[in-house]
Amino acid sequence: MKFSIAREALLRPLSLVAGVVERRQTLPVLSNVLIEVQDARLALTGTDLEVELIGRAEPTQVDEPGSATVPARKLMDICKSLPEQSEITFSLEDGRAILRAGRSRFTLSTLPVAEFPNIEDGQASQELSLARGTLKHLIDATGFAMAQQDVRYYLNGMLLEFGHHLVRTVATDGHRLAMCTRSAEIDVEPAQKLIVPRKGVLELSRLLDGSDEPVNLTLGANHVRAHTGEFTFTSKLVDGKFPDYERVIPRGGDKTFIADRAELRQVLSRTSILSNEKYRGVRLNLEEGNLRVLANNPEQEEAEENVAIEYDGNAMEIGFNVGYLIDVLNALDNERMQMTLSDPNSSAIMEEPGGGDALYVVMPMRL
Numbered sequence: 001m002k003f004s005i006a007r008e009a010l011l012r013p014l015s016l017v018a019g020v021v022e023r024r025q026t027l028p029v030l031s032n033v034l035i036e037v038q039d040a041r042l043a044l045t046g047t048d049l050e051v052e053l054i055g056r057a058e059p060t061q062v063d064e065p066g067s068a069t070v071p072a073r074k075l076m077d078i079c080k081s082l083p084e085q086s087e088i089t090f091s092l093e094d095g096r097a098i099l100r101a102g103r104s105r106f107t108l109s110t111l112p113v114a115e116f117p118n119i120e121d122g123q124a125s126q127e128l129s130l131a132r133g134t135l136k137h138l139i140d141a142t143g144f145a146m147a148q149q150d151v152r153y154y155l156n157g158m159l160l161e162f163g164h165h166l167v168r169t170v171a172t173d174g175h176r177l178a179m180c181t182r183s184a185e186i187d188v189e190p191a192q193k194l195i196v197p198r199k200g201v202l203e204l205s206r207l208l209d210g211s212d213e214p215v216n217l218t219l220g221a222n223h224v225r226a227h228t229g230e231f232t233f234t235s236k237l238v239d240g241k242f243p244d245y246e247r248v249i250p251r252g253g254d255k256t257f258i259a260d261r262a263e264l265r266q267v268l269s270r271t272s273i274l275s276n277e278k279y280r281g282v283r284l285n286l287e288e289g290n291l292r293v294l295a296n297n298p299e300q301e302e303a304e305e306n307v308a309i310e311y312d313g314n315a316m317e318i319g320f321n322v323g324y325l326i327d328v329l330n331a332l333d334n335e336r337m338q339m340t341l342s343d344p345n346s347s348a349i350m351e352e353p354g355g356g357d358a359l360y361v362v363m364p365m366r367l
Helices: 007-020 072-081 132-145 198-207 261-272 322-331
Strands: 002-006 032-038 041-047 051-057 061-064 066-071 087-093 096-101 104-109 124-131 157-172 176-197 214-220 223-228 231-236 255-260 281-287 290-296 302-308 316-321 336-341 348-351 358-362
Touching (some): 007 087, 032 072, 051 198, 124 132, 132 157, 132 214, 132 358, 176 231, 176 322, 261 302, 261 336, 322 348
Antiparallel strands (some): 032 041, 032 066, 124 214, 176 358, 336 348
């Protein structure tokens, strides 16, 4: 195996593929990236047995096709540290990988290609195409609400739902829920619901851009696969039942106010400085035309802020984890934000005024 490639052509696919590779692995070969060269195409594969990513690049010259596995992080660090516009020559000699660039020479260890696992193709039940920007928006609007290392393992990921001219993402950690729905030129009957693990969601988001270029999705019983021009992404699915999110969304809230999103976010950020570091609770006092935000902590320190809002209903006091509110305000696109409440013990709905494509439910706290 021997080929030459420009540093920049190798670096982008390599850095994305290396992102999938875990630093601490039970199998040594999983710390490696699989390099395959044939027919003037270079493919780089990284996997952690849950998520697999294949990136492609075009070598400037292929002298001898072949394949090898080399340590992913070391290869990436070498490529990053080489001067820009370098030409890298990669060859195999006596079971070692030799990299040459200008006056530099690096020798890397390799492991047998036969040991490198690949996620087997399951039965593909459905294939569809979406605009990359649509899928990225759906993931970015809801991803922050995924659980981390929850014992309810099905919450450590995101629900992807495909239906009749509709695609939806839902994420929840049990204290808050984020849901985003977009119409799309797809028709999946009956509707398909998949739970993509947290790491798969984060890696997929890194691959996507805001363009209208298509991403082709293959939905299987145990896997979801996404093809974008230069990349093929595969993730195992979480085997579990996602909660019935429709039941979580509160209905019949009678207190609705509208506030400036950026101003409210700044007020909450400042108030949170003096909230209890463990529980991060703030109190919202709803009054006609005004929202008073209060926080205190065990050191008897207090913060109070007032922000003008559009509201002419009854007064009410309710407590929230301030981090949850700020996360939602960061995710909303609109300049204004609408919040619907019913009583101090019921969840609140946050969304764009009049309702946009995203809806957020936040549970209250007792303070």
